[in-house]
Amino acid sequence: MSETMQQTAEPVLEIRNLSIDYPISIGTVGAVEKVSFDLYKGEALGLVGESGCGKSTLGLSILKLVRPPGKITGGQILYKGRDIVSMRDRQILKLRGQNIAMAFQNPLTSLNPLFRIDRQFLETIHQHEPGINKSEALKLAEAILEELGIEPSRLYEYPHQLSGGMRQRIMLGLGLIMNPDIIVADEPTTSLDVIVEAGFIDLLNRLRGRYNLSILLITHNLGLVAEIADRVAVMYAGKIVEIGGADKIFHDPLHPYTYGLINCVPNIRLDQEELVTMPGNPPDLVNPPAGCRFSPRCPKVMDICRVQEPELKAPAAVQGTGQLSDQTSGAGSDTARRVTACWLYQVKGAE
Amino acid sequence: MSKEALFSVRSLVKEFPVQKNLIDLLLAGRKRSVVHAVDDISFDIYKGEVLGLAGESGSGKSTTGRLLLRLIEPTDGIIEYRGRNLTAISSREMETLRAKLQIVFQDPNSSLSPRMSIGRAIGHPLRIHRMGNSGQRKDRVLELMEKIGLTPADFLYRKYPHQVSGGQAQRIVLARALVTGPEFIVADEPIAMADVSVRALILELMKQLKGEFDLTYLFITHDLATAKYLCDRIAIMYLGRIVEIGSRDELFSRPHHPYTQALLEAVPVPDPVQRRTEEMVHGEIPSAINPPAGCHFHPRCPHAMPRCSEGRPPLTEIAPRHFSACVLDS
Numbered sequence: 001m002s003e004t005m006q007q008t009a010e011p012v013l014e015i016r017n018l019s020i021d022y023p024i025s026i027g028t029v030g031a032v033e034k035v036s037f038d039l040y041k042g043e044a045l046g047l048v049g050e051s052g053c054g055k056s057t058l059g060l061s062i063l064k065l066v067r068p069p070g071k072i073t074g075g076q077i078l079y080k081g082r083d084i085v086s087m088r089d090r091q092i093l094k095l096r097g098q099n100i101a102m103a104f105q106n107p108l109t110s111l112n113p114l115f116r117i118d119r120q121f122l123e124t125i126h127q128h129e130p131g132i133n134k135s136e137a138l139k140l141a142e143a144i145l146e147e148l149g150i151e152p153s154r155l156y157e158y159p160h161q162l163s164g165g166m167r168q169r170i171m172l173g174l175g176l177i178m179n180p181d182i183i184v185a186d187e188p189t190t191s192l193d194v195i196v197e198a199g200f201i202d203l204l205n206r207l208r209g210r211y212n213l214s215i216l217l218i219t220h221n222l223g224l225v226a227e228i229a230d231r232v233a234v235m236y237a238g239k240i241v242e243i244g245g246a247d248k249i250f251h252d253p254l255h256p257y258t259y260g261l262i263n264c265v266p267n268i269r270l271d272q273e274e275l276v277t278m279p280g281n282p283p284d285l286v287n288p289p290a291g292c293r294f295s296p297r298c299p300k301v302m303d304i305c306r307v308q309e310p311e312l313k314a315p316a317a318v319q320g321t322g323q324l325s326d327q328t329s330g331a332g333s334d335t336a337r338r339v340t341a342c343w344l345y346q347v348k349g350a351e
Numbered sequence: 352m353s354k355e356a357l358f359s360v361r362s363l364v365k366e367f368p369v370q371k372n373l374i375d376l377l378l379a380g381r382k383r384s385v386v387h388a389v390d391d392i393s394f395d396i397y398k399g400e401v402l403g404l405a406g407e408s409g410s411g412k413s414t415t416g417r418l419l420l421r422l423i424e425p426t427d428g429i430i431e432y433r434g435r436n437l438t439a440i441s442s443r444e445m446e447t448l449r450a451k452l453q454i455v456f457q458d459p460n461s462s463l464s465p466r467m468s469i470g471r472a473i474g475h476p477l478r479i480h481r482m483g484n485s486g487q488r489k490d491r492v493l494e495l496m497e498k499i500g501l502t503p504a505d506f507l508y509r510k511y512p513h514q515v516s517g518g519q520a521q522r523i524v525l526a527r528a529l530v531t532g533p534e535f536i537v538a539d540e541p542i543a544m545a546d547v548s549v550r551a552l553i554l555e556l557m558k559q560l561k562g563e564f565d566l567t568y569l570f571i572t573h574d575l576a577t578a579k580y581l582c583d584r585i586a587i588m589y590l591g592r593i594v595e596i597g598s599r600d601e602l603f604s605r606p607h608h609p610y611t612q613a614l615l616e617a618v619p620v621p622d623p624v625q626r627r628t629e630e631m632v633h634g635e636i637p638s639a640i641n642p643p644a645g646c647h648f649h650p651r652c653p654h655a656m657p658r659c660s661e662g663r664p665p666l667t668e669i670a671p672r673h674f675s676a677c678v679l680d681s
Binding site: 050051149163164165193194195196197198199201202220221222223224225226227229246247250251260261262264265266267268269272274275276277278279281 | 407618
């Protein structure tokens with residue numbers, strides 16, 4: 001969206017060289033390895049990839065919710081300049097909900113079935129604002145329900161009395177009640193039917209403008225990403241392989257994995273004769289392949305790909321044209337910057 | 352495409368009794384309530400086609416698929432397969448017919464026994480139907496594994512389900528369905544659990560196998576983009592009823608029923624340049640225990656009129672071989 005592009009590029013979240021490991025019996029799974037990206041104020045960034053690529057682990061790490069034995073082994077997560085990785089639990093508790101909220105896949109497991117919705121709202125509000133009295137807090141909750149298109153009287157029902165779509169909206173409401181800057185949404189529509197999903201997408205897009213929210217949308221659903229995201233980061237086997245504006249990623253993907261991912265999905269607006277297929281499987285993350293992790297499956301693989309790992313950086317070819325290089329891009333903002341980790345776009349052996 | 356009907360389904364009904372707890376029984380007395388999972392539907396499946404059955408969860412599409420193979424018994428109606436009424440034959444006869452009529456489920460891992468090797472699992476239907484001796488069976492399985500891309504076949508033959516990837520598991524399930532040489536396969540959301548890149552592979556494989564083995568598919572899906580990609584004709588179901596049925600081209604270029612229109616508009620398009628306009632239909636699919644009177648869709652329909660709640664609108668032919676069940680059509 002052009003409005004977000006024209007905003008001054010102010011990152012609310014900077015991920016720097018983040019690595020997360022899961023030790024298992026036969027070794028260590030490098031679920032996320034040296035990942036870096038920024039999330040800017042008011043933008044929606046789609047983090048896409050297939051299952052096991054580390055996108056959900058990455059999402060959980062932002063609120064330090066990675067479960068043991070999973071562990072952040074390196075890097076920084078800077079929220080407005082403060083490093084979340086080195087924060088104490090008490091500080092993080094404050095951050096959760098107040099500044100950064102999470103929306104999960106399955107609202108039924110995220111809402112407490114024993115408590116009415118009002119109590120779940122009160123709990124969240126009191127956690128962050130102990131001074132607020134009950135009637136004021138309820139007013140807040142009613143207001144947010146109204147915004148979500150749910151009758152305020154539903155506040156006094158239990159989760160099982162609500163439909164799946166309503167539960168998902170309420171979960172979003174619980175996330176938004178304290179006015180966070182960032183919402184991390186991990187497959188927020190997977191449990192919803194298509195018409196309800198469409199309603200949820202519209203709602204998210206509406207609220208986003210209203211509250212100037214930054215959204216990190218984690219999903220494998222490319223349709224969902226296309227509907228919401230301004231920029232897209234593509235993950236493969238624990239690494240980010242490409243980041244760019246949503247239009248560019250969908251219409252002019254650079255990395256061969258991005259190309260395969262975008263074009264293997266049936267598109268209802270097209271008459272496709274054949275889908276692009278990517279044979280093979282994602283690699284074993286205990287012993288990842290040398291060089292580029294996609295090289296064993298890549299149709300454009302070169303010798304160097306199997307030996308040396310490409311860096312995530314602006315593509316040389318694009319830099320050469322002078323259209324999209326760092327300084328001249330878009331409205332001069334960093335947000336339009338396009339990077340990819342592929343030897344096809346880099347001067348071989350430059351380092 | 353030939354017009355020979357492989358299946359003719361007429362007035363098919365399936366009701367499931369609702370399990371009640373003690374309090375409900377005391378309060379409501381002995382009144383029996385049922386879920387109208389499939390509510391009087393009729394359609395044909397032609398030889399060699401892919402018929403898509405699409406709809407939201409709870410629309411009755413999976414139940415319909417299972418009814419066709421009599422994996423569950425219908426409450427009422429006729430299922431004719433090659434002129435024989437499947438609802439009237441004995442279960443033994445039905446069992447022999449199952450060599451020709453197969454099904455593939457959504458989750459390959461729960462469809463495979465963890466204690467059966469891949470080769471044994473694929474060959475299992477041959478043993479059940481007493482086809483060939485053990486040597487012939489093994490040859491048949493290995494040959495099929497090669498064809499379906501389960502290679503190296505010799506190596507995988509001895510492996511177990513936990514040792515293969517999700518994509519391979521789905522291929523194993525497909526191979527098992529094909530091993531007896533069926534002519535009809537119910538594919539119940541075969542790609543819903545698979546990863547994006549695996550989905551494309553399975554879809555391409557299903558297309559290829561259809562040609563190679565001269566198959567007819569009933570393809571059950573909630574994803575209309577996939578239905579458009581694979582199916583020749585598509586039936587849209589809503590709360591146990593078919594609301595629209597027609598060829599892919601007709602249905603996607605001229606969707607007629609307001610529910611079909613809403614579904615099509617709601618599908619997220621994987622292209623940021625073509626974002627949807629805001630959705631006009633709200634609410635969710637109502638309960639199938641007490642479905643709305645008349646047209647089931649009228650409480651959510653943007654065009655609802657008083658007469659929509661008065662009676663069930665019949666499927667009306669609005670264009671050649673394109674039927675829609677809406678009062679606007681009759």
